[in-house]
Amino acid sequence: DSACLITKTDTNPFFVKMKEGAQAKASELGIELKSYAGRIDGDHESQVSAIEACIADGAKGILITASDTKAIVDSVQAARDAGLLVIALDTPLDPVDAADATFATDNFKAGELIGQWARATMGDAAAEARIALLDLAISQPSVDVLRDQGFLQGFGVELGDPEKWGDETDPRIVGHEVTSGNEEGGLKAMETLLAKDSDINLVYTINEPAAAGAYEALKAVGRENDVLIVSVDGGCPGVQNVAEGVIGATSQQYPLDMAARGIEAIAAFAKDGTKPAPTEGKDFVDTGVQLVTDKPAEGVESIDSARGAELCWG
Amino acid sequence: MDQKGIGMNANTSAEPLLKARGLVKRYGKVTALDHCDFDLMPGEILAVIGDNGAGKSSLIKALSGAVQPDEGEITLEGRPVRFASPLDARGHGIECVYQTLAMSPALSIADNMFMGRELRKPGIMGQWFRKLDRPAMEKFAREKLTELGLMTIQNINQAVETLSGGQRQGVAVARAAAFGSKVVILDEPTAALGVKESRRVLELIRDVRSRGIPIILISHNMPHVFEVADRIHIHRLGRRLCVIRPDDYSMSDAVAFMTGAKVPDEVATAA
Amino acid sequence: MDQKGIGMNANTSAEPLLKARGLVKRYGKVTALDHCDFDLMPGEILAVIGDNGAGKSSLIKALSGAVQPDEGEITLEGRPVRFASPLDARGHGIECVYQTLAMSPALSIADNMFMGRELRKPGIMGQWFRKLDRPAMEKFAREKLTELGLMTIQNINQAVETLSGGQRQGVAVARAAAFGSKVVILDEPTAALGVKESRRVLELIRDVRSRGIPIILISHNMPHVFEVADRIHIHRLGRRLCVIRPDDYSMSDAVAFMTGAKVPDEVATAA
Amino acid sequence: MSSDTKTATSYEEGLQGASDKVAEFHEQKTALKRLQHWLHMTPSAVPMIVLVAAIIVFGLLSPNFFKAVTLSTILQQIAIVGILGCAQSLVVLTAGIDLSVGAIAVFSSVLMGQFTFRYGIPAPLAIALGLAAGTAMGFANGWLVARIKLPPFIVTLGTWQIILAANYIYSANETIRSSAIAAEAPALQFWGYSIQPGGVKILYAVFLMVALVAILAYVLRHTAWGRHVYAVGDDPEAAELAGVRTRRVLIQVYALAGLFCAIAGWVMIGRFGSVSPSASTGQLGNIQSITAVVIGGISLFGGRGSIVGMFFGALIVGVFEMGLKMVGTDPQWTFFLIGLLIILAVAVDQWIRKASA
Amino acid sequence: MSSDTKTATSYEEGLQGASDKVAEFHEQKTALKRLQHWLHMTPSAVPMIVLVAAIIVFGLLSPNFFKAVTLSTILQQIAIVGILGCAQSLVVLTAGIDLSVGAIAVFSSVLMGQFTFRYGIPAPLAIALGLAAGTAMGFANGWLVARIKLPPFIVTLGTWQIILAANYIYSANETIRSSAIAAEAPALQFWGYSIQPGGVKILYAVFLMVALVAILAYVLRHTAWGRHVYAVGDDPEAAELAGVRTRRVLIQVYALAGLFCAIAGWVMIGRFGSVSPSASTGQLGNIQSITAVVIGGISLFGGRGSIVGMFFGALIVGVFEMGLKMVGTDPQWTFFLIGLLIILAVAVDQWIRKASA
Numbered sequence A: 001d002s003a004c005l006i007t008k009t010d011t012n013p014f015f016v017k018m019k020e021g022a023q024a025k026a027s028e029l030g031i032e033l034k035s036y037a038g039r040i041d042g043d044h045e046s047q048v049s050a051i052e053a054c055i056a057d058g059a060k061g062i063l064i065t066a067s068d069t070k071a072i073v074d075s076v077q078a079a080r081d082a083g084l085l086v087i088a089l090d091t092p093l094d095p096v097d098a099a100d101a102t103f104a105t106d107n108f109k110a111g112e113l114i115g116q117w118a119r120a121t122m123g124d125a126a127a128e129a130r131i132a133l134l135d136l137a138i139s140q141p142s143v144d145v146l147r148d149q150g151f152l153q154g155f156g157v158e159l160g161d162p163e164k165w166g167d168e169t170d171p172r173i174v175g176h177e178v179t180s181g182n183e184e185g186g187l188k189a190m191e192t193l194l195a196k197d198s199d200i201n202l203v204y205t206i207n208e209p210a211a212a213g214a215y216e217a218l219k220a221v222g223r224e225n226d227v228l229i230v231s232v233d234g235g236c237p238g239v240q241n242v243a244e245g246v247i248g249a250t251s252q253q254y255p256l257d258m259a260a261r262g263i264e265a266i267a268a269f270a271k272d273g274t275k276p277a278p279t280e281g282k283d284f285v286d287t288g289v290q291l292v293t294d295k296p297a298e299g300v301e302s303i304d305s306a307r308g309a310e311l312c313w314g
Numbered sequence B, C: 001m002d003q004k005g006i007g008m009n010a011n012t013s014a015e016p017l018l019k020a021r022g023l024v025k026r027y028g029k030v031t032a033l034d035h036c037d038f039d040l041m042p043g044e045i046l047a048v049i050g051d052n053g054a055g056k057s058s059l060i061k062a063l064s065g066a067v068q069p070d071e072g073e074i075t076l077e078g079r080p081v082r083f084a085s086p087l088d089a090r091g092h093g094i095e096c097v098y099q100t101l102a103m104s105p106a107l108s109i110a111d112n113m114f115m116g117r118e119l120r121k122p123g124i125m126g127q128w129f130r131k132l133d134r135p136a137m138e139k140f141a142r143e144k145l146t147e148l149g150l151m152t153i154q155n156i157n158q159a160v161e162t163l164s165g166g167q168r169q170g171v172a173v174a175r176a177a178a179f180g181s182k183v184v185i186l187d188e189p190t191a192a193l194g195v196k197e198s199r200r201v202l203e204l205i206r207d208v209r210s211r212g213i214p215i216i217l218i219s220h221n222m223p224h225v226f227e228v229a230d231r232i233h234i235h236r237l238g239r240r241l242c243v244i245r246p247d248d249y250s251m252s253d254a255v256a257f258m259t260g261a262k263v264p265d266e267v268a269t270a271a
Numbered sequence D, E: 001m002s003s004d005t006k007t008a009t010s011y012e013e014g015l016q017g018a019s020d021k022v023a024e025f026h027e028q029k030t031a032l033k034r035l036q037h038w039l040h041m042t043p044s045a046v047p048m049i050v051l052v053a054a055i056i057v058f059g060l061l062s063p064n065f066f067k068a069v070t071l072s073t074i075l076q077q078i079a080i081v082g083i084l085g086c087a088q089s090l091v092v093l094t095a096g097i098d099l100s101v102g103a104i105a106v107f108s109s110v111l112m113g114q115f116t117f118r119y120g121i122p123a124p125l126a127i128a129l130g131l132a133a134g135t136a137m138g139f140a141n142g143w144l145v146a147r148i149k150l151p152p153f154i155v156t157l158g159t160w161q162i163i164l165a166a167n168y169i170y171s172a173n174e175t176i177r178s179s180a181i182a183a184e185a186p187a188l189q190f191w192g193y194s195i196q197p198g199g200v201k202i203l204y205a206v207f208l209m210v211a212l213v214a215i216l217a218y219v220l221r222h223t224a225w226g227r228h229v230y231a232v233g234d235d236p237e238a239a240e241l242a243g244v245r246t247r248r249v250l251i252q253v254y255a256l257a258g259l260f261c262a263i264a265g266w267v268m269i270g271r272f273g274s275v276s277p278s279a280s281t282g283q284l285g286n287i288q289s290i291t292a293v294v295i296g297g298i299s300l301f302g303g304r305g306s307i308v309g310m311f312f313g314a315l316i317v318g319v320f321e322m323g324l325k326m327v328g329t330d331p332q333w334t335f336f337l338i339g340l341l342i343i344l345a346v347a348v349d350q351w352i353r354k355a356s357a
């Protein structure tokens, strides 16, 4: 039996780990795994051709982290029609039931957790916060929007259209900049926002590499100790950065777990046609998200960096 | 100062077919044409001679629409004209062989000869599908080259870039001679040609004139010039110095004028 | 078949300075050189004449390293040589003006003249920082052009692309004449030149010879050829038809040989 | 004075009876030579051979590769690149380059979708407007290149960013769902329909691509306009002097390229079902189409190459990507090998040309 | 027979006493004309003027723009693009293009990092090895271009993908963290150190960029090798015939470009602190550097332009990006406006050149 793993890219450590998890489980269960990825984040077309290749190749099932959650639906349907089990990983499809099952982090919640933590940590100062938002890309893919808007909601900023970032009117927001989710982008975006307003004291970042870049920019102007950085991912380098105080708090997700459970589901499906059932009360299997911080805040559940390091994936 | 042609015994009453007055063309610091005048009479072969860099090519480029003069005016058959492009001038029947030949190296001889005036197939294919009539174009091209004696060309579909320098020049001359209807301009057409091929070009020039079409011939070859020209426009330092008839002056005189060794009488008195 | 030079009265005992035997060069379907022989004697001016497309340029390109012949061998001063590039040939003292002139249009006259053999500043700047000695190069270039009478060039730092066709050719000739140490090859050096400028080039050719350097001159200008050449290599259909001395034959004969109107006696008997 | 005239050219008496013989050369006609000559004369043959070789190799490596379904899937995967490649070929033949092809395609598809769904314009009209908009974007490129005389690379680098940003801003990053389109404006998905001879699905889009390639091949080879495109790319100054309206031809080429891109945009809707402003064609379409063009043997310096070569170029890339996927190569290794392929394909091409020259 | 020789050229008697006068022309020397002429003679002046204008406009629009910190931030943001631009300029001057610059930079930085941390090689040696590796990658490009005679676009399109894929495969996408580098191998971060005259921070990287630009400007203008680079780009056949070893020059140019890219990779470590294989320079470095080169007035057809122009080109882009962001435009609009800028800057340049011609 063979299975396919289709990720958004294979350059982001998150997906690298996801692939490792899938590969390990697949070898264990004697399944042949073929992996595909887009060239850039948001590369929808490559994912469509990957699905087509899986169908042509007679795979039993597909694990996919969709780049365009609405647009991929037709291709997913074609695969299901051809008798493949399709499982959405990390990113739910739109509508969710377009896939046979979904194993995902709740990205809005991931954002909300760091937003709540930041608000609780700042206390009264939250009313005069100067917020920098370091987002992913100007095409605003869904994770980008969900985390950003979740963070703002958690922090208590009134959202405009929750389907997009950048339309909020709260004066505490200094600006949004895009980072491509890497150190280089995080650094440049932070430098730019600092030039715009040197009093920034809270930085939201789409992921931990962007956070590391932002930290370098802050360090360069000697503000690394009085600015709060929050992020999402919970990769091992990110958790270590939490331990070292680079990042204040991060929402940890569990890609290895997602992938492994996805492979198990395909193996089961190949054996007797059973399909996985969603988490109770949700329309997807929530693989969980936990806040990692060494400065726990009241009213926000969290684990410390030592525990985070045990669970981390990079 | 109005430069007058001298020695114009015949045709003095006739109106020039192509006339220019006060042409100026500057390239940055260099003034290639400096208030230059020009007259081409109907049916004549007019040679233009002058030192290297005197501005001969610039003059004929201005006359054929390849460059736009900064000042001055041009009239064709008495009507003022402004050529915005070589195609424009061609539309008025002025055909030109430039010193740089103006060929597309990767295209075939036939393609080059018909560039901008391709023949289309008769009937629906041509009218509706705008299909080229290649056999007709190739036949025509072959004929014209044969007339020029360029038989060392082995294949009419050869790319122009594979031809020798002289072969290329032959193709360009054949093109102009075949299509010029009012004026044919040749900028050093025999510069790269052999003895045999040069002779053919001179014959061709006479042929064209015998069809009633006047020719402007730029050449550094005095024997050729004196052999075929009806009148000789001598160009010096960006302007027309004088116009002579080959019967009235010797080659030595012409060379002396154009190099500044002597000053023609009329100009001397006028100055 | 070994083509023999005919009418070689003098120098028959002397060994040719540059010699080629059985050169073949094919371009796809076209054979530009067809087992061609060649001899250049020390200190002579050898003219090469032939129809357009006869293979003259191909021959000198093979001799100067610009193309690699498919077959045949070349000897310089009796030693077999293979030139991998023009620079290679130049290293052996062979300097060539190609028909296409080989200039970089955007660079200045001085840059072009010294391309590949630039002068460096004396002292540390030149040795360590490899700084060019522009004033020296410009001075030299200006002198050489003045020798050729190319005074219409207004600025030695002008880009070559802004020169007239003839001016460009003058620069190329000046370059070769200034640097050739063993052989100077000129492929139609006067094709685009005016009467005055052509005369200077002929004088220059004689000058170079008087420095003991032999010259290969390709030209379609019979009077020039017969005026300056010591011997004339007649090229026809890709090979050497014969070699004549200008004193033994008339221009008409030469033209008849090269165009195939007549067959030289020796060749006729040999065939 | 005519005395010296006569004497001056008297040596031309020698011309009497000059031979008119054409040089004849003996050539060795070995089989190899003849093959090389044929390859040289048929520039699109080289990519075709690479293609056939690739298909055979992958057929041997992967048991599933040699099925009709796989091959039809490859065709449908290259439909968009093939059409963008037509646009790119036109521009490259004029010695230009068009970095905006993908952006024009995506924006045109978004316009078609939004016109229908945001403003309620009937789908066929919305499509026509989308095609017109694409043409206009191409025209703008052409105008800047031909009139303002800016380098094509820089013009289309600029318009690429402008169009892509406009695309995101105008669409507010909203995807229009496939089910909505199928229900309300099926015309948008026209090229996604298929015929199924013997159970093998072939998209209309594939036929469209083949038809466009054929038409363009005809136009370039057999009409005056086509010759002018080559002449402009070969030597624009010479073309101008020879009487080609170079500026007009350039503008037409870019506008036509824009139209082709808009058609590709329409095809994207059919192929992907939905309309998505963040389709990666916007980012990658230019490089993909240029890859097809260059593997197909069209010179980036203009004036040389054929559209059929581009088609084979697109096919080669498609076969390689699919083949490597089916063999199960890791994506990064796929990129690595495609990179090698690009260089190798062109090197082989070069080698054959050189050998036969 | 010499009788007809004499007669044939007898008309040359007319040359006796030929004038040696040079044509003299009266020119109107208005101030405007003189300005135009100066601009024409000083090609890098045009981007400089655009730059100054941009700085003034943004200074007026945004109160914070005109601060030393902002300006030093801009300089440090363009350091990498500026160094990559040096590499790109060299290649573009030879009428080539290098799409692999960013990939070489990123891979070189990864190699320096991994050599140090994976194999425990001392940092200075690891840096030297990284620089050598970058040079080798450039050499490979040059070899393919000069020896196999493949078009530079296609070669570097291929090596771009190959190097980037190799980079991901080799590094397993692992980032080396800034704190680890600072603790164990500070030499890697050398160019991230700064001096702070009057509190304004200036990175060593900025000085390096300026020094590299200055050196390259000298080499191109004042050494024979520099002239050969121009000649090769201008007309390679003519250069070859004139005695330039075109192939050797090409290989040197690409190899040197590779070295510059590797230097940029080293600078990246200093600037970003960490070593990340997925730095966006790998994807975007080529377009960014080409933009700088073209805005700076270097012709993509080779042989024309100056490295100082490239420097101003990089600065213009830097000033615009920063300026627009400070004025508070939305990132999508910034993208849009940068696209416009690219076209406008080159159009202004073209216009001035034309007016002065």
Ligand SMILES: Nc1ncnc2c1ncn2[C@@H]1O[C@H](COP(=O)(O)OP(=O)(O)OP(=O)(O)O)[C@@H](O)[C@H]1O
Binding pocket: B027, B028, B030, B031, B032, B050, B051, B052, B053, B054, B055, B056, B057, B058, B059, B099, C152, C161, C162, C163, C164, C165, C166, C167, C192, C194
């Ligand atoms: N595009 C150009 N840019 C700058 N200067 C130019 C340009 N074209 C011509 N010139 C200059 O204008 C002057 C006249 O050139 P032109 O080509 O008209 O001379 P010509 O009489 O045809 O010479 P030749 O007999 O050598 O062909 C020359 O000094 C030349 O350098």
Ligand SMILES: Nc1ncnc2c1ncn2[C@@H]1O[C@H](COP(=O)(O)OP(=O)(O)OP(=O)(O)O)[C@@H](O)[C@H]1O
Binding pocket: B152, B161, B162, B163, B164, B165, B166, B167, B192, B194, C027, C028, C030, C031, C032, C050, C051, C052, C053, C054, C055, C056, C057, C058, C059, C099
């Ligand atoms: N690069 C090339 N590719 C193909 N054919 C060529 C090439 N160069 C020359 N030829 C062919 O070789 C033959 C000889 O050309 P060559 O240039 O040597 O002639 P030539 O004697 O110098 O003529 P001309 O007097 O016109 O300069 C011609 O038929 C020409 O078409």
Ligand SMILES: O[C@@H]1[C@H](O)[C@H](O)CO[C@H]1O
Binding pocket: A008, A012, A014, A090, A143, A181, A206, A207, A232, A233
């Ligand atoms: O959801 C994933 C991961 O969380 C990663 O951090 C970045 O890419 C997103 O798409």
Ligand SMILES: [Mg+2]
Binding pocket: B056, B057, B058, B099, B187, C164, C165
């Ligand atoms: Mg001229």
Ligand SMILES: [Mg+2]
Binding pocket: B164, B165, B166, C056, C057, C058, C099, C187
């Ligand atoms: Mg020749």
